[in-house]
Amino acid sequence: DQQVKQNSPSLSVQEGRISILNCDYTNSMFDYFLWYKKYPAEGPTFLISISSIKDKNEDGRFTVFLNKSAKHLSLHIVPSQPGDSAVYFCAASAGAAGNKLTFGGGTRVLVKP
Amino acid sequence: KAGVTQTPRYLIKTRGQQVTLSCSPISGHRSVSWYQQTPGQGLQFLFEYFSETQRNKGNFPGRFSGRQFSNSRSEMNVSTLELGDSALYLCASRLTETEAFFGQGTRLTVV
Numbered sequence: 001d002q003q004v005k006q007n008s009p010s011l012s013v014q015e016g017r018i019s020i021l022n023c024d025y026t027n028s029m030f031d032y033f034l035w036y037k038k039y040p041a042e043g044p045t046f047l048i049s050i051s052s053i054k055d056k057n058e059d060g061r062f063t064v065f066l067n068k069s070a071k072h073l074s075l076h077i078v079p080s081q082p083g084d085s086a087v088y089f090c091a092a093s094a095g096a097a098g099n100k101l102t103f104g105g106g107t108r109v110l111v112k113p
Numbered sequence: 114k115a116g117v118t119q120t121p122r123y124l125i126k127t128r129g130q131q132v133t134l135s136c137s138p139i140s141g142h143r144s145v146s147w148y149q150q151t152p153g154q155g156l157q158f159l160f161e162y163f164s165e166t167q168r169n170k171g172n173f174p175g176r177f178s179g180r181q182f183s184n185s186r187s188e189m190n191v192s193t194l195e196l197g198d199s200a201l202y203l204c205a206s207r208l209t210e211t212e213a214f215f216g217q218g219t220r221l222t223v224v
Contacts, residue, residue, distance in 0.1 A: 101213060
């Protein structure tokens with residue numbers, strides 16, 4: 001049972017345009033959400049997070065939106081740069097569950113120059 | 114500030130052997146968790162340690178075990194290795210209930 005889903009396995013976007021990555025979850029106990037960027041054979045790099053008490057968090061080119069009623073979050077990257085080409089994972093945790101992160105399957109982003 | 118350090122980076126083992134992987138968390142981080150990444154199953158939680166105690170455990174067989182030392186360094190052990198244990202094993206450390214920072218991982222190949 002996949003509790004966190006990223007339904008788009010890949011995304012191709014032109015440099016300078018917006019990249020929008022989507023993530024859906026089913027567990028209503030999740031109260032903290034994170035996005036990670038990952039290159040092959042390396043560990044995930046933390047990008048941005050959001051608590052369930054917020055609906056938006058922004059950090060530079062990255063903005064995460066959370067829609068609790070729809071159990072949906074998205075990551076916006078504006079403007080997209082070639083260096084953003086990587087696999088992006090959304091992850092969720094439930095506070096009472098400590099440090100357990102449940103990951104989505106990832107979305108591979110290709111930014112074309 | 115040094116990041117999460119995992120050793121070794123690469124490892125080749127034979128079926129039936131056992132293996133121990135090591136993780137040094139970011140200084141001051143007391144929570145260490147382990148994940149397995151495979152092409153078929155994605156990133157899956159193995160277990161978490163906090164102050165030398167296992168606080169959480171994923172859905173893996175008992176062949177997978179871990180421990181944490183008083184300096185917060187952690188090890189995970191896999192006994193009786195199977196071909197399906199070939200994966201990238203990732204360690205993450207966390208200061209509080211916020212973002213987890215990952216190491217570069219140990220690539221384990223079982224032949």
